[in-house]
Every structure is written in structure tokens, then in C-alpha cells.
Amino acid sequence: MSNYLIVGAAGQLGIELMLALQKKHGPERVVLGDIRPVDHPDAALSTFVQCDATDKKAMADLVDQVQPAEMYMLVAMLSAKGEASPLQAWGLNMDPLLHALELAKDGRVPKVFWPSSIAVFGPDAPKDATPQNNGLRPTTVYGVSKVSGELWCQYYHQKYGVDVRSLRYPGLIGFRSKPGGGTTDYAVEAFHSAVEGRPLHCYLESTETLPMMTMEDAVRATLELMAADGDALSVRTSYNLQGCSFSPAELVSELRAQGVSLDVMYAPDTRQDIAASWPNSLDDSAARSDWGWRSAHDTPGLVGAILAGLSQPAIG
Numbered sequence: 354m355s356n357y358l359i360v361g362a363a364g365q366l367g368i369e370l371m372l373a374l375q376k377k378h379g380p381e382r383v384v385l386g387d388i389r390p391v392d393h394p395d396a397a398l399s400t401f402v403q404c405d406a407t408d409k410k411a412m413a414d415l416v417d418q419v420q421p422a423e424m425y426m427l428v429a430m431l432s433a434k435g436e437a438s439p440l441q442a443w444g445l446n447m448d449p450l451l452h453a454l455e456l457a458k459d460g461r462v463p464k465v466f467w468p469s470s471i472a473v474f475g476p477d478a479p480k481d482a483t484p485q486n487n488g489l490r491p492t493t494v495y496g497v498s499k500v501s502g503e504l505w506c507q508y509y510h511q512k513y514g515v516d517v518r519s520l521r522y523p524g525l526i527g528f529r530s531k532p533g534g535g536t537t538d539y540a541v542e543a544f545h546s547a548v549e550g551r552p553l554h555c556y557l558e559s560t561e562t563l564p565m566m567t568m569e570d571a572v573r574a575t576l577e578l579m580a581a582d583g584d585a586l587s588v589r590t591s592y593n594l595q596g597c598s599f600s601p602a603e604l605v606s607e608l609r610a611q612g613v614s615l616d617v618m619y620a621p622d623t624r625q626d627i628a629a630s631w632p633n634s635l636d637d638s639a640a641r642s643d644w645g646w647r648s649a650h651d652t653p654g655l656v657g658a659i660l661a662g663l664s665q666p667a668i669g
């Protein structure tokens with residue numbers, strides 16, 4: 354029986370991936386690793402191991418204990434937080450990935466997933482339908498670490514045959530957990546503010562368009578990529594992934610169209626500069642043709658899905 358290891362399992366994405374892997378393989382096959390506990394009732398159904406992913410020996414011991422068929426290495430310091438502590442962000446965004454790649458190279462993990470981001474693109478990349486390989490000159494340490502990580506993934510694949518797979522996620526919007534210090538966090542906060550009847554203090558300009566996706570869609574893309582035939586994968590850096598794109602003003606307007614009012618006070622800060630350096634939308638034709646990716650939600654669909662999620666009874 355195969356085991357599935359998530360490191361960074363207590364984060365926004367980790368909790369969603371935990372639920373999906375528990376459903377697909379059974380909770381007893383899923384092992385959760387993080388420096389902090391996983392704040393969701395269903396986490397108790399799986400084994401939790403407190404671990405520091407920057408510690409090479411701790412990661413090796415964890416992998417030897419779990420013997421995972423697949424390892425999902427999600428640990429990172431996100432874009433806005435990273436700008437406050439660039440060298441710390443570089444260490445946290447690179448070391449856990451390199452430990453995972455080394456363990457895979459030694460044959461101790463057959464398949465690794467590591468997330469990249471739209472932050473790999475810099476201000477000189479085409480803004481609309483940004484191509485897979487244009488303008489990878491980011492201006493944030495988060496983006497620099499993601500470009501470097503992508504190249505390490507490709508290097509380990511080409512040189513050692515490591516099966517590591519990656520997606521460039523857009524801004525991910527879920528309803529289960531609080532955002533973790535990214536530039537697209539405002540959108541998650543907008544939903545919580547709207548449902549709780551609070552005004553939103555938005556740190557982006559009202560017209561700043563960014564690519565976005567539901568957590569549900571991002572997890573589906575992840576599992577589809579991991580299940581794909583490796584020989585069909587032409588991209589071994591990281592695949593562009595497009596869901597839908599909207600600005601804060603368009604999000605507010607769509608919320609209103611779905612019967613939810615939200616007052617917004619705009620006070621752009623340094624996160625606006627980060628957002629301005631990123632694409633409006635991505636060309637994800639490689640993901641579509643190589644492993645059949647199709648986004649489930651346009652903007653109204655995303656807004657409806659998150660509102661429906663928030664209206665469920667609290668589950669963690």
C-alpha cells in the first residue's frame with residue numbers, strides 16, 4: 354500500500370490537498386508534516402509529524418519512516434512576507450525543495466510535487482495570456498526563488514531522472530483557512546469581509562487584474578498532473594495554469610451581482626508594486642495539451658463556489 358506525504362500540510366493549500374488525498378487514497382495512507390499542527394478536524398484521521406523541512410536529516414528520517422509513493426513539498430514563504438525577510442525567504446523556499454530532490458535522486462521518493470507561482474514572471478513579461486517561457490525576470494525574492502526552484506526541478510529530472518512535477522499556481526482562493534502572506538490575499542479577505550459585513554481595506558488598486566483560481570481547482574490540477582503519464586509531460590520546469598482573472602473592482606461587482614455587498618477602502622501599498630509586476634492572465638496551452646487541464650470556473654463561478662463554501666457550517 355502506498356503512502357502520500359504532504360510537507361507544509363497546515364497551510365492554506367496543504368489542508369485542501371490533505372482532504373483530497375484522504376478522499377482519494379484513504380486517511381490512513383496520508384501523512385502530514387509541518388512545523389505547526391494542522392487546524393482541521395479531519396487531520397486527526399491521518400498521522401501528523403511535526404518537522405522542520407529545512408533540516409535535511411529530519412526530512413530524510415521522515416521519508417524513510419513514511420516511504421511515500423508521492424511527496425508534496427509545499428513549504429514556502431509567500432511573496433509579501435518574503436520581501437520583508439529576503440534571505441530567510443530564499444532559505445525556506447530553496448532548502449526543503451533541494452532536500453526533496455536529493456531524496457528522490459537517491460531513490461527514496463518515486464514522485465515529488467512542488468508548487469511554483471505566477472510570481473516567476475517579471476514586469477517585462479507580456480501581461481495578457483503570458484506565454485510559458487517569456488519574461489522570467491521577477492523582481493521579488495519569492496519570484497527569484499520560484500524561478501530557481503523550477504530550474505532545479507528541470508535539472509534533477511534531466512540529469513538524474515527525478516520525477517518532479519510542478520504548476521505555476523495563480524492566486525489561490527479558499528474558504529477554509531486564513532491567507533499566508535501573499536499578494537493575492539486581498540481576494541480571500543474580500544470574501545470573509547463580505548460575509549461578515551465588514552469593509553475591506555484593499556492594498557491593491559481597484560483596477561489591478563490578477564489571475565486567480567479556487568483551491569478546489571488548484572488541487573484538482575495537482576492531482577491530475579501527478580496522475581499524468583510522465584512521458585507526456587513536455588514541461589519539467591513548471592506549467593502555466595490559468596483559472597480566471599479579475600481586479601478588486603470586478604470582484605466587488607461580481608459579489609454584488611450575486612447579492613453580497615462589500616464596502617472597499619483602497620489604500621495601495623508595496624503589494625501593489627508586486628502585483629503590477631505580475632501577469633493579468635496566463636497561456637496554459639501546454640497544460641491543456643499535455644495532460645488535459647481545463648479550468649472549472651470563470652469569475653462568476655469562482656465567486657459562487659467560494660460563497661457556497663463560506664455558507665457551510667464551520668469545519669475548521
Ligand SMILES: NC(=O)c1ccc[n+]([C@@H]2O[C@H](COP(=O)([O-])OP(=O)(O)OC[C@H]3O[C@@H](n4cnc5c(N)ncnc54)[C@H](O)[C@@H]3O)[C@@H](O)[C@H]2O)c1
Binds near residue numbers: 468522524
Ligand atoms: N496561496 C497561494 O495563493 C499560492 C499561489 C501560488 C503558489 N503557492 C505555493 O503553494 C505552496 C503552499 O502555499 P500556501 O498558501 O499553502 O502557504 P502557507 O503559508 O499557507 O503554508 C505554508 C506552510 O508551510 C509551513 N512551514 C513553514 N516553514 C516550515 C518548515 N521549516 N518546516 C515545515 N513546515 C513549514 C507553515 O507552517 C505553513 O503551514 C507554496 O509553495 C506557495 O509558494 C501558493
